[in-house]
Amino acid sequence: MLPPVELEVRHLRALCAIADAGSVRKAALQLGMTQPSLTTQLRRIEGAIGGLLFTRGQTGSRPTPLGHSVLSRARPIVAEMTALVTAARDAAVGAGxxxxxxxxxxxxxxxxxxxxxxxxxxxxxxxxxxxxxxxxxxxxxxxxxxxxxxxxxxxxxxxxxxxxxxxxxxxxxEPRFVTLSAGHPAAASPAVTLTELADDSWIVDPTADHEWAALRRVLTAAGLDPRLLHVRDNTTAADLVASGEAVRPCQPTAEATPGTVIRPLAGDPLTxxxxxxxxxxxxxxxxxxxxxxxxxxxxxxxxxxxxxxxxxxxxxxxxxxxxxxxxxxxx
Known part of the structure; x- marks a missing residue:
């Protein structure tokens, strides 16, 4: 069993982040931590308090009744500390x-x-x-x-x-375009249809708001069920696209990396x-x-x-x- 910890403001901030994000994974990203580190911290906090603060399931993390009680006291403390730090920084900026x-x-x-x-x-x-x-x-x-x-x-x-x-x-x-390998059969098209990409894997960033859900909705509406690759690193994603392993949604102002081309999606299904x-x-x-x-x-x-x-x-x-x-x- 993990030893209990003395609760600090950073622990209260972590609890608020989990509640607001709806999952330990998303909260860890916001806090600049790894998911295992935040999970360990949460277990220690629960050990110090003496009860389960969140229920974990496929839909994410939800506060228990005890969790709601703790959060109702934690939020004012976190807000006051944030206001204190902000006021101090503003005072320093006012002088400098x-x-x-x-x-x-x-x-x-x-x-x-x-x-x-x-x-x-x-x-x-x-x-x-x-x-x-x-x-x-x-x-x-x-x-x-x-x-x-x-x-x-x-x-x-x-x-x-x-x-x-x-x-x-x-x-x-703003339309979302698609990045694909320069050697892809659809690369010669001025605009690419989703059916031309039916056999491709799609790269999505799991940390981006709704990127995966929006893409899944569009592909499902087109009757497609392609593989999705969760990749956060842009360099790795670019290499996978250039090698022909996958395609990737992108902003229309994006610049093509070596070995890739950027094309509009016909009908602008993603905006x-x-x-x-x-x-x-x-x-x-x-x-x-x-x-x-x-x-x-x-x-x-x-x-x-x-x-x-x-x-x-x-x-x-x-x-x-x-x-x-x-x-x-x-x-």
Missing amino acids: GARLRVGSVGSRVVTGWLRRIHDRLPDTDITIHIEVSANTLLQLLATNQLDVALVHETAGFPLHIPAEVRRRVLVER AELSLAARPCALPLPELDALFDDLADAYEEATSRSVAYRTWLTGAGRPAPPDGRTSGPGP
Whole structure:
């Protein structure tokens, strides 16, 4: 039996993360831990408290009645500690200069966005936090750990928007393309149908919000039941695609790696909404407008570098506006 531990704020934070994420695996990712480490920590916490805090099943981890009781006391403590640390950091920044905490899902747009922000705010201390999960970014905004973030929402799978967070849509309906081997029979097609990929394995990132569920829904609707490969590492995923072992959904602004090509999916079965999320009380409106303009310019720049996306936009009759703003493809 694992020895009990003296409960600390980090243990309470771990319990809140498990409850919010709905699983030990997702909570471990948010906390920057391995799943076995968090599982061991949870067992020790339960040993210290003297009872089971979560039930574990195929649908994830759910608080027991004792777990709900502990969480009702833990959340205010965690919130107070977060507020204390944030206030201390804000005081330090007030003495040392301006600060901007930027978050984003992985995207080719990020580099251009940061470059524009740095050019416009040369005396501001700017940090960037990249997350696979848009829901995690929204929680970081809600708890004042980020000031602004680029997030995406997969069509049919709404994000959990905290009450204090607002979003401004950058691209209403961005298509998801597919990356496949340059030697794939479908690589010669200007747009690839799902049936052309019926015999392929599909790579998905298990940590990305709803990526697996959205892909499964689309493939099932097409009458397909392909193999799914859960791969988190981008280098490994790129090598698997280049070797012809699998195909992979991708953003239309993505750049093809050696040995691969990027093609639209016919009919655009996978789409996402891109938006800039922030707490309106955290930044003045003119600065939020400027950050949105920076992001829109960066997105337009990324679009101009993607031959596949430019071709798709032209073919869809929706060329990007010349003023550097884009609302993306419409519904």
